[in-house]
Amino acid sequence: MKSQDVVIVKGLTKTYNLARKESRTIKDLVLRPFKRNEDNYFKALTDINFSINKGEFFGIIGRNGSGKSTLLNCLMGSIPPDKGSFIKTKGKMIRLALGMGFDPNLSARDNIYVNGSILGLTFKRIGLIFDDIIGFAELEKFVDTPIKQFSSGMMAKLKFSIAIYAEADIFLMDEFFGGVGDISFRRKSNKVFNETFLDGRTIIHVSHQLETIRKHCNKVLLLNHGQQICVDTPEVVIPMYNQLFKPKPKKR
Amino acid sequence: MINKILKPLAHLLPENNRFERIWKLAQVDFKKRYYNDKLGLLWALLNPLFKIAIYYVVFTYIMERGRENFAIFLFAGLLVFITFTESASKGLAIIKSKKYLLENIQLNKIDLFISSILSVFLGFFFNLAAYTCFILAAGIPLGFNYFYLPILLINIFVLCLGVSLILATIQIYLKDITHLWAVTVLAVFWSSGIFFTAQDIIDKLPQALYINPLIGIIDNMRQITMYNEGPNLFYIFVNFGTSLVILAIGIVVFKKFSHKAIELI
Numbered sequence: 001m002k003s004q005d006v007v008i009v010k011g012l013t014k015t016y017n018l019a020r021k022e023s024r025t026i027k028d029l030v031l032r033p034f035k036r037n038e039d040n041y042f043k044a045l046t047d048i049n050f051s052i053n054k055g056e057f058f059g060i061i062g063r064n065g066s067g068k069s070t071l072l073n074c075l076m077g078s079i080p081p082d083k084g085s086f087i088k089t090k091g092k093m094i095r096l097a098l099g100m101g102f103d104p105n106l107s108a109r110d111n112i113y114v115n116g117s118i119l120g121l122t123f124k125r126i127g128l129i130f131d132d133i134i135g136f137a138e139l140e141k142f143v144d145t146p147i148k149q150f151s152s153g154m155m156a157k158l159k160f161s162i163a164i165y166a167e168a169d170i171f172l173m174d175e176f177f178g179g180v181g182d183i184s185f186r187r188k189s190n191k192v193f194n195e196t197f198l199d200g201r202t203i204i205h206v207s208h209q210l211e212t213i214r215k216h217c218n219k220v221l222l223l224n225h226g227q228q229i230c231v232d233t234p235e236v237v238i239p240m241y242n243q244l245f246k247p248k249p250k251k252r
Numbered sequence: 253m254i255n256k257i258l259k260p261l262a263h264l265l266p267e268n269n270r271f272e273r274i275w276k277l278a279q280v281d282f283k284k285r286y287y288n289d290k291l292g293l294l295w296a297l298l299n300p301l302f303k304i305a306i307y308y309v310v311f312t313y314i315m316e317r318g319r320e321n322f323a324i325f326l327f328a329g330l331l332v333f334i335t336f337t338e339s340a341s342k343g344l345a346i347i348k349s350k351k352y353l354l355e356n357i358q359l360n361k362i363d364l365f366i367s368s369i370l371s372v373f374l375g376f377f378f379n380l381a382a383y384t385c386f387i388l389a390a391g392i393p394l395g396f397n398y399f400y401l402p403i404l405l406i407n408i409f410v411l412c413l414g415v416s417l418i419l420a421t422i423q424i425y426l427k428d429i430t431h432l433w434a435v436t437v438l439a440v441f442w443s444s445g446i447f448f449t450a451q452d453i454i455d456k457l458p459q460a461l462y463i464n465p466l467i468g469i470i471d472n473m474r475q476i477t478m479y480n481e482g483p484n485l486f487y488i489f490v491n492f493g494t495s496l497v498i499l500a501i502g503i504v505v506f507k508k509f510s511h512k513a514i515e516l517i
Contacts, residue, residue, distance in 0.1 A: 016515075025428040078355050078514040093358055101356035103280070110280050117273040118357045 006170060006202050007052040007075065010086040014045040014070055014079070014226075044070040045081075045226045052202060052219070059213040059234065060206045061241050062223035068206045071223070072172050075204070091169025091202075092119050096159055104148035108139060111147055112162060119166040129165045137161035138185065157185060164192060173205045210238055270363065277367035282374045296375040297382050300330045311447065321390055324478055327383050329446030329470045331376070336412055336466060337437055338372045343416020344423050344430060347513050354514055361510060362503070365420070369412045373405075387477060395480035403488060404469055404476070411465050411495040417502030424513050445470050450487065465491040465498075 018040040045067045052058045060068050073079040074087060076095055081087060094115075095101065102111045112133055116126040134140055137157040147155065163171055193216065207213055213220060213234055220237040222229040224244055230237060286293045304326050312318030319325060343365065347354070350364050387394070422429045443464050445453050450471035453460050461467050468487030475481045 026426050026432060027428060029426070073355070073514075076355065077358055080511045080515070095356040097356070101352055103284070103352060105284050106280055110283070113276050114280055114353070115357065117269065117276050118353065118359045120269055122269050123272050123276075 004054050005051045006054045006090045007050075007058075007204070008086070008088045009048055009050050009075075012045055012048040012071070012074060012085040012087060013043070013082045014067075014074060014085075015082050016042045016044055018042050043226055045074070045223075046228075048221075048223075048228045050219075050221055050228075050231045052204065054202055055200050056202055056219060057217045058202070058204045059217035059220040059237075060204065060223065061208070061210070061213060061220060061237070063244060065225075066223040067226040068223060069174065070226075072174055072204070072206060075172060089170065092167075093170040093172060094119060094163050094166070094168040095172040095174060096156075096163055097174035101159060102147045102155060105146055107144045107146055108134070108150075108158060109143050111158070115162050116166050119162075119168055121166055133158075133161045133165045136164065136188070153182075160189060169200075169202060171201065171203045171205075173203060173207075175207055210241070214238060270360075273359075274363050274367045274370065277364065278370035278374065281368060281371035285371070286375070293378060296378055300327065300334055300379055301382075303330055307447070321392070321478065324383075324386050324390055324392075325474065326446065327386055328474045328477060329444065331379055331383055332408060332466060332470050332473060333441060333444055333446055334379070335372055335376045335408060336415070336440070338375070339369045339412035340415050340419055340433070340437070342368045342372060343412075343419045344433065346416070346420055347424065347510075351514065361513075362417070362506070365413060365416055369409060369416065372412070373409065383477070392478060393480065397476045397480050397482055400472075400476050400483050403483070404472055407465070407469055407488070407491055407495055410492070410499050411469075414495060414499030414502035417506045418498070421502075421505045421509050424510065424516050440464060440466065443467070449474075450484075461487070461490060462494060465494045 048071065060071065062068050070079065072095065074081045074085075075089060076093065077087075101115065103114070106114070109130075112130065113123070113126055116129075117123070121129075134143055137154070137160070139154060139158060142150065142154070147158075150158070203216075205213070205217065217234050219231060220234050221231045222237050222241055229240060286296060304323055307326050308318075308323050312322055346364055346368055347361075353359060353364075354361070384394070419429065419433065443453065443457075443460055444466035450461070450467050453467055468484070468491040472483040472487055475483050
């Protein structure tokens, strides 16, 4: 493996036990100590292998339910993969998904401090970039407004802005890019993508919008029913993705 | 108002990101609990005061079992007990309430627990101030034995952290632990010596001291603040022992079993 790899995934498999949720109370433990619910395993991901270089724009596509979000969760570490899977990530990671990562009852200011602090910034540093974050997100008037009163667009802008200025190394974007903000904000964020982002940031991008995938990604992973179909350039993968829909046109 | 008190405190911390982060999470947590209501911080004070009023009436007038400075005697016990139960109930809810962070940013989960107990302690300090006012109002002089207080505080902190880690871990796998915990809290309430001295309990149930650290902590709290005497060192020794064992179990259990937290909750 080259030292430049920031994400290495080998043999990643994730199995959910769909039945387990029902037997998780003390009552059941006492009343039926030996009875186990019949297991109902569901393989969300099967043997996924890929690696991502520093500075790459990595796309993940696949139909609904093909395991894209599970893959992101495993990368984040919020969900443990099955035994034998190997995941290694290097650097600070932040996940950008609409309406996630903020406490709705806290003000924008507090949320910026909490998020920034967890990403490893000192208060001093956050104080220095605070105005930039707010300025970029165009939220000057709403610094002390609770997030729950924000529109989803405002939240997305704020999240994006934090991610940029907090200097996260790896961005996990879950259906995030493209739908954020109006034209002027999008132009601004596009500019950032083209300039600073090439500066060693790594982006993992999950999307159904083939246009953004084609435009930005240099490598794309195609998933289908938890199986890895291929990892290649968008020119190769996107036609394969479209192919997935073709065999069953009558069912629509 | 809370901001004005809390902000300068942040400068006292070393410029270490982890301390800052824990502090910020605690501060934000505290704010959320008391800032949104109009009465705000007052609720943190009113809670023990109402309870004291009720118990005082029941014990001194109805059961005629009061003792000298009984209101203060009760306050000392409730102060510690409320801190304990608040930490525990926050521990039970922590993974759910902080899910929004756990899913989106990588962070050390134990930091969340430390910060949640710190935020409970912030409320505790306001109550401690009220308690001190009570003591002064009763004409009890403040002695230098107050300097022993930090030892007790550290002990309570260790105990609360351990208990909340254990509860949070069980909660991941057994959701109805909350019902069992409610009963346990009742047992702790009556066995901690909120209404009696530690000696009253130990005379009847000597083992209790080793199981429930709150007995010794509350008794020492009264020794230090009400009677202006040095703490019972044997109690401190035993209580720290029990609390550290609980914390050790908590950390081990949590590290071992918490990896499925987000998936199962």
